[in-house]
Amino acid sequence: MTTLSLQEARQVVAETLREAGANDAMATATARALVLAEAQGLGSHGLGRVAQYATHLRNGRVNGDAVPTLRREKGAAALIDAHEGLAFAACEMAVAEAIARARDFGIAIAGVTGSHHCGVVVDHLRAVADAGMVGLGFANSPAAMPAAGGRHPIFGTNPVAAVFPRRRALPLMIDLSLSEAARGKVMVAARQGKPIPLGWAVDRNGQPTTDAQAALEGSMLPIGAASSPKGAMLALVVELLVTALIGAQFGFEASSFFEDAGNRPRIGQAFIVIDPGALAGSASYLDRVEVLVAEMLRDDGVRLPGARREDLRSRAEAEGIEVPDALLAQWRA
Template sequence: MNPTRFHWKGLEQVAAQVLSRAGVRGEDAQLVARSLVHADLRGVESHGLSRLPIYVQRIEAGLIELTQPPALVVRQGATALIDGKNQLGVVVGVAALDEAKQLARQHGIGLAGVRHSNHFGSCSYYAEQAVDEGLILLVLSNAPASMAPTGGIVPFFGTNPIAIGIPAGEQPPFLLDMATSVAARGKIALAAKKGSAIPEDWAIDADGLPTHDPTKALLGSLLPIGGAKGYGLAMFIDIVCGLLTGAAVGPGVKSLYDNWQDPQDIGHVFLCIDVQRFLPLDAFRQSMDAYIRQVKNVPTAPGVAEILIPGEIEQRIMTARKQDGIPFPQTVVEELAKLCSAYGIDLAQAVCTA
């Protein structure tokens, strides 16, 4: 089977069916499926359904807890701490987002810290939900060691992503979602699956030398954005997501792919702001629209067609893929077909027919 495009709703159904048959309860299976397809719709394939096989493998290995929901450890003022109970990361992330939103509605600002979680997908999945409700959201997470501190060659920090969502009106929302490394490790892993070369500024090999080979990069270290600035930002995220919440930090965060003995113990932070504590929401949306138009009206450099704001490219990709379908590399199609077959599910039901 070599289909070129899949329908996003069909993929959500297929992924939810796989997860359900792997033991994930229905509502949780749907959350995880939506999160993965969300990433593929935005063109962020490194965090999309290419992750479904490894999620299922860790479930099958007993490394993810499916029966206990995330638990509130303490709520005090505008802050809360949540124990993820080693649940699926998306389930934990949604619980923490809900808590942060509730606190923000009550206090104007809400901060939910998380410990004992797992890989929680694309940060934009949570930021987009907050934006849809007229809220500002900052999402942080630490991750398994894949990036050395500036000057080092042995990974210590994860790609430690950050996302910020800010609502607008007629203009697209501000939706920044980025790793603190030049490229997410998932992009390099996907390049290795495809047999594609990577840019030389993405990573170094085990000897500390720049490399185009994604396999050597995965054995070496990713490089931080902006050199020492990205390193400092990654360290900050590790501190607030790990040390502050009681989750693991640095190399203590276990690999999604290589550690088959221990839970990941990832930490997250969700900081939510209720815009209406500062301005009426409609007024803020209008101000954002005017501001974004100012940014986009800045004269462009030669050869540049237009200025885009963070998240705008991904929004356009999402619009196109909802209409035309989601393409996958053949290696990912084969992995998904194999996984679906193992659980008696036909991946072909998600293939675009038009």
Template structure:
């Protein structure tokens, strides 16, 4: 079914509100979920409404959380998400990090007591559009083993980076450190589809093409041991600077019942003017010219922006299964 961006926002917001989530948090979350749908990232779009609603009904999030900055240093701050949905906290943290960078050249903001934060690149993109270099790291409930191990220790621990480009869309690099984002298994499970071998393992560590077995088991690290070690870097940075839970201490997002995950995120925003004047912009221009000379090069983030442009003009395709799930949840207030 084709829906406008505004209709997707309204659908997601109504679904979240029906589970008892505060109106402001529901709306801010819905806007990010709709943006994910517009970008063609269904794994982080409307498919998450039912998940968040189930967490709300089972006490895994604070329904009326008000994120706040609790500690400051000259160019750094700590934001407490207060066990609520992560999107309002990350929005606050992004704005705060840009403000700190504008005053000090750099802004470091850690987020604690947080939850699933959607598409990491959306926050770094916002900072880049304001003219700043931005990096974001986050840990997630355990789904991947340490190098050489067989137990889930790390999450898929996504990271994103964005670089401003004069008079053009920024370059946005956004990836999880598993072979694919875990949300792709969620989408496949909802559609009743299989997944390619090499994405996930069963709880016994065997390759599987069943997304439900993969959600209960392990994700395969991107690049093998190197992906696991990158996940370790993210884990130590995020937990060490935010005081959040380690991945193995947070119950899975894909279970309706469990603890409040209280994971963390870390934003680093940098004023690119360190070398003076237009140095950064000129160096970016030179580099992009070289990339443009290779006809096969795909710039990171650009396919997403093209998909967004088309979706905003022609409508967003919403799957029947996820639409029915949300409409049913609204009509019965996500009753258990």
């Protein structure tokens, strides 16, 4: 193991991505996001993605020269084109657009089209909380889950995220995929040769499996799939929000992120930003949030969403992060 400061980790990740073909802005934004995820203990969306992104750059699945642009705008709505590059710089641009427009209109939406894997969705919303606003984030991904009653993968794991700022406290940060477990966790288990819990996925024949590799070749199960179609219905909602509305590809039209070769995914993300001052008022909003938080904390064992991640991030900022030597060697290769 090698211990790196967060700044050192960002530098080596950015260098790896630049060597693979990413322009400087793309490499820098991606490195910042991946190291932040790793610092929060989210390895499935952190440094474990570096080699995958680098391979996609080298194999042409990502346009390393892409610079995101504002493709269309109308009032409180904006559409950002990622031009088939890595998603992070485009998502940063979209969130900035949504914040600026929410200040003018009270609410705004910014979509990202022609995109790629966007990492931890709620991390894109940190700037929203810093601006004192409420943020919602959505993304699709290559097909991994069937429709309700179906067998073949159509929807991605389609994460949903939200951020709610608080008064003199860390924001509430909510982030979840609509599969029973994030597919990145299965990726990590497959890489380590470990089993996954029963109920996470089925194999390519539709049979329940604990084999992580068989799960990657099969389908993830939506939240609550054993008893209800609700998870699949939510995945449908997100799929339509980030594709039909903004012109991105459906999950079933995109090659898996876990394939070295394949098409450019051209998937989508969407961010909604709401100014509390346009509704009940910022002071009233902040007061009411604290009333709810206090009620939640009356029960022992309640942990506010995002608190554990922030504790780990603070520790990583002070102590650095441990990177397996094999991973560093993989990047250098």
